[in-house]
Amino acid sequence: MATHALDPALASALRRAEVDPAGLTDAEYVALLGADGPELAALTALADAVREAAVGPAVTYVVNRNLDPAQAARDPALARELVAEAWALGATEICMQGPVPEGASYLDVVRLVKEQAPVHLHAFRPAEVADGAARLGVSPREFLSAAKEAGLDSVPGTAAKILDDGVRARLGPDLPVTRWIELIETAHGVGLRSTATMVYGHVETPAQQVAHLRTLAAIQDRTGGFTEFIPMPVQPAQVPPGLAVRYADRRETLALHAVARLLLHGRIDHVQAAWPKLGREVSREVLAAGADDAGGLLLDGTLDPTAGAEAGLQLTVDDVAAIAPPGRQIRQRTTSYGPVEA
Template sequence: SRITPEEALELFDIDLLTLGKMAHQVRKRIHPEDRVTFCIDRNINYTNICISRCAFCAFWRDKGHPEAYLLPKEELFKKIEETLELGGTSILIQGGLNPELDITYFEDLLSAIKARYPIHIHGLSPPEIWHIARNSGLTLEETIKRLMAAGLGSIPGGGAEILSPRVRQQLSPNKVSTEEWLEVMETAHRVGLRTTATMMFGHIEEPRDIVEHLGRIRDLQDKTGGFTAFISWTFQPPNTELAHLEKATAADYLKVLAISRIFLDNVPNIQASWVTQGAKIAQIALYFGANDFGSTMIEENVVAAAGATFRMSKEEIIRCIKDAGFQPAQRDTLYRVLREF
């Protein structure tokens, strides 16, 4: 029978290894094979100019700041060519909420990429899509349909942080609300786009906020079935306005990961976050509910701006998965297996 939010809250008090065992059983039920998937892609941030100014973010800059940028198309194309040379199948394209960019900028950008390269575009998180719609005087559905027509292939779950109004009011009051984030995702699912769901924890939230977040993801997935995966990671305090906060531990990460796998019975894939946890904890995560090792992240700037600098090549990911006792397989953005190793 399905675990309730009240029962999920009780899991926070369970011994970590017992919790891991429970999550691994759920993982084996959903993925009976011993396969762990990963993908080869690149995270391209087209701008760091952002009006949100979130307290947890070290990446944003105001317009006019000496470090503010809007990536020239030629540079973006060069990054895509490097990605394809490394066997990449997709790009993750995200950026700040730049007040000068409306739908025409993104239509031009996406269609220019698709005209030149055989690559999947996983891009534009819910805050960006909400921002584009508002900047362009369009509905969410009109915006998403136009982005799809221009070449958008799927949407990342960024900007969720914690889907609890209480927490968002303190962390990111200038960004989309819980309801608005969910509305973007529901609209995307309705018009046929698959998306991921994410959660960033280890800052000012409490266990009840995490359970509320998971509940909102599960409820929407019941309704639409459009989430391909759930990815959680820990807040990285350095260089942010919340630098005084203590960093979440590996045990905190594994606990929340395991609870996520147990609770989100309708989301097929759970990703391990080697980007914030490093290779060793990511390997342990494969026994705490995760069945996916994420991406090679040929380039990553947002988490790196906050001081996390883990890097892994395709070969290192394959070795990590094998050393942990699993069969590595490369997948695409929509979790279709391309090859096994």
Template sequence: MQADTPSEALDLWHYDIHDLMKIAEDLRRKSVGDVVTFVANYNINYTNVCVYRCPLCAFYRKEGDKDAYFLSIEDMLKMAAEAYSLGATELHVVGGMVPDLTVEYFEEFFREVKRRWPKMTIKALTATEVSYLARRNRMSVREVLERLKEAGLDAMPGGGAEILDEEVLRVIAPAKDPEEWLRVMEIAHDVGIRTNATMLYGHVEKPEHVIKHLFKIRRLQEKTGGFLTFIPLKFKPWNTELKRRGLVEHEASAVYDAKIIAMSRIMLSGFIDNISVYWVAYGKKYSSALLAFGGSDLVGTAFSERIFKSAKQYEGYATLEELAHYARTSDRIPAQRDTFFRVLRYL
């Protein structure tokens, strides 16, 4: 079963959660079988300074704040060395929108990483960061991406999409443009950079907005084939302006979480094989339960993750053995993968 129109998708949304689970699990088995994957990755958040100051974000700081920071290239290389020592195969590099940020800053870092650790995969910069970087450096998005790819960029994360709807973004992230996120991703795919796709849910969106978002992801994937996985991200209201303004009082319910995972699998079936359950947002044990609604991936070890930590959602990092354990508790076969979803070994 698959919804081909928004009205069909909305009908599906109102199915009993157990029926959605059965549909999603059947599609998951047909797409990827019983394997649950995850990558050994290390997060580098190069700055928490951001001029966008989105109401949804607990991570950003204003320049001059006492806890604002901006990592030097040497700082980041020290973190990359730690990543290598921990057995990470992927660096996940994201930060904020900073006016004096340059393309050269990332080029120098990427080249040095590849010189020291040639096999380390660099997954870096959301579509939002790339768009901002292009504007500030008076370059086209394509030129920025081609230069970064030449310097060593292998893939891009899917963040910054939030909900691909102007009405919602005006409330939760007014500086962001849904069509610009899609445009940057399409260019990235065109120049040979594979990416993830995400959706931030559990704030002010309605089912219609979720469905609209999933259809937009599906259409772009049908056109480019460049998305590696789809990652629903559960919004954490703590320490955010949305919470302070009373627009979001609490987290999404467990049933809503399960419905989001299941609908993602159902609506993207045949387009994106991998549906990721991000344990950093849900917690490890809860993520194991959510795998039963069509999930096939636990994302990664998330060494040194800071963004969800700032919203009081933090269990530290996960070891590969821990993630394998939680996959097994769901009667699934755990496997360590690389960034591109190639299985490196079964655990």
């Protein structure tokens, strides 16, 4: 790669990253996060090459449906119909995030989904794991083991935001970093894999973004439980009233996806383009900047198109093909990135 016209510090970091993508210093990754113009083009090209070497040319996607667990607890009959419809439409995954109402059972929600169809159930963020354990008067490990026995297959590694307690406090009440890590590692420990996430573009610094990625890498070294990394730009609804945030632009988004591909190389193979948050045009660009996965199709169906948290944002297979960069085929995957049986 020709880097003679680039900023010397960035050119040096890129040369080192060509040899050892995950071996840069924090300062070098922070410098790369600031790349723009020709530096950004060189960074994204390198990240794309690292992606190609790590996972090949395919843009993958999963056929899934979001269900609201509170709605499922209140109306089990409708929930069963929605699961059956999703299965009939080709879904291999049901995703549920959010608490169930007081008096309802997380485990019952798991059972009703799994009794209806042989789908992969991806459910319960760390806060819901803590809540479910507290309601039963058991440890998180005991709750997660019971949920797995009932049919839970994996958990969302969401609500990570930025894994820095000062940043988290400014964004509103949330689990402390140590508690989030404990709950995710407990899930991994009982055999439930999870996603890894970051919400960026609010009040965090580039150094805090790098520290967040380092924390995820360290968890992966200990557990091997993360399936993919999903960076998501903060949305207005997530911002507390009165908090001034910058909102990430295209440059920051491309640089972050590229740096994540480099820093997590050899640990977390897959980087997802969160198309409901990025939009389709920027999703296409990040898929040429280190990302390899388009996430879920988020089937709406016809029974109750408002059932999921991202209702109305359905993607089709043709849409996935349209956002795939030139020369990249698309391939359906399971939640754990395996092949889908016919």
